[in-house]
Amino acid sequence: MFLLYKKLKYKPFPMNCVNQKTLFRKALHVMGVSDALQLIATLKGLKPVFRTFIGEEDSKELESLCCGAGLDFVYSKFKCLDYPRTQDKSSAYSVRMGKRVSRKSKKHGRLIIYISKSGDLATEACALEGACGGETGKHAVQFGRLLGYPECCIKFWTKYCHKYNLEPIIPSIKSFKSYPFYNNISLKYFDIRLIPHFPCSGDCSFSATIGKRNLMLLRKLNVRHALRFEKMLKTLVLFTQNNGIFLINKYKRHKSTFEFKEFLSSSSSSPIEELLSENGQFTVHNERSIEIGGNLLNRDMVTMIYR
Numbered sequence: 636m637f638l639l640y641k642k643l644k645y646k647p648f649p650m651n652c653v654n655q656k657t658l659f660r661k662a663l664h665v666m667g668v669s670d671a672l673q674l675i676a677t678l679k680g681l682k683p684v685f686r687t688f689i690g691e692e693d694s695k696e697l698e699s700l701c702c703g704a705g706l707d708f709v710y711s712k713f714k715c716l717d718y719p720r721t722q723d724k725s726s727a728y729s730v731r732m733g734k735r736v737s738r739k740s741k742k743h744g745r746l747i748i749y750i751s752k753s754g755d756l757a758t759e760a761c762a763l764e765g766a767c768g769g770e771t772g773k774h775a776v777q778f779g780r781l782l783g784y785p786e787c788c789i790k791f792w793t794k795y796c797h798k799y800n801l802e803p804i805i806p807s808i809k810s811f812k813s814y815p816f817y818n819n820i821s822l823k824y825f826d827i828r829l830i831p832h833f834p835c836s837g838d839c840s841f842s843a844t845i846g847k848r849n850l851m852l853l854r855k856l857n858v859r860h861a862l863r864f865e866k867m868l869k870t871l872v873l874f875t876q877n878n879g880i881f882l883i884n885k886y887k888r889h890k891s892t893f894e895f896k897e898f899l900s901s902s903s904s905s906p907i908e909e910l911l912s913e914n915g916q917f918t919v920h921n922e923r924s925i926e927i928g929g930n931l932l933n934r935d936m937v938t939m940i941y942r
């Protein structure tokens with residue numbers, strides 16, 4: 636981490652704990668818990684730049700919070716139109732981001748805001764995303780560093796992001812292996828995540844260190860949320876590339892078969908959701924295929940166990 640700050644000519648410094656709690660509580664008016672946690676990590680100097688979407692109606696409130704905390708911010712020159720409500724949440728990031736239009740457009744959309752203790756770094760991140768496509772563009776490495784991502788994960792992301800439609804989970808996971816729950820990003824659709832990036836592998840130690848540090852920070856900010864995060868992140872995940880993500884908190888395992896009574900789903904229209912509801916179990920056949928109630932599904936999918 637020190638090396639990263641050296642590269643960015645940026646030094647963190649400690650902040651008052653009470654101010655952080657207040658900022659966290661107020662930030663929850665305009666953003667989710669995971670984002671509010673990233674905001675405080677930025678305030679503490681643990682993260683160079685924090686980037687998030689903000690509705691135009693909430694932007695003034697967030698600006699006032701940043702000003703009060705001594706944080707600089709820059710807005711994207713474009714806004715992203717809201718994606719349709721019916722859009723399957725398992726769809727790729729690019730789709731969920733919505734179409735880019737000019738910030739002056741009258742259509743309702745969300746702005747991207749870059750927040751940092753250094754106005755220069757926020758401006759640099761904004762410029763890299765605006766002109767060069769940010770994390771999918773030619774300066775993706777520098778952009779990832781600005782957002783505080785580990786080098787190994789930036790390398791992994793640039794290699795796989797396009798091939799896996801900006802959701803490169805499958806190449807990072809081996810079915811049946813257990814992984815540290817700090818690296819579980821499957822619950823991002825439910826606003827539960829400790830790391831802001833795609834880890835290069837389920838057991839990436841750099842990502843786990845960031846996740847552990849963020850959980851400790853969340854405990855100080857709000858114990859209830861921290862307990863909820865930890866409980867939810869320790870889960871069995873059935874991830875499919877195009878048919879939703881399924882989270883199973885309580886299950887029984889018999890060799891390669893998992894039995895369960897309930898599960899959370901990122902998609903309400905997936906055929907896999909129907910099969911899981913009807914059968915209450917699935918069997919893993921190999922790295923990329925499972926069987927549910929006699930139906931062999933061999934589309935791209937992985938089973939992840941987080942502990």
Ligand SMILES: [Zn+2]
Pocket residue numbers: 785786787788789834835836839840841842
């Ligand atoms: Zn990594």
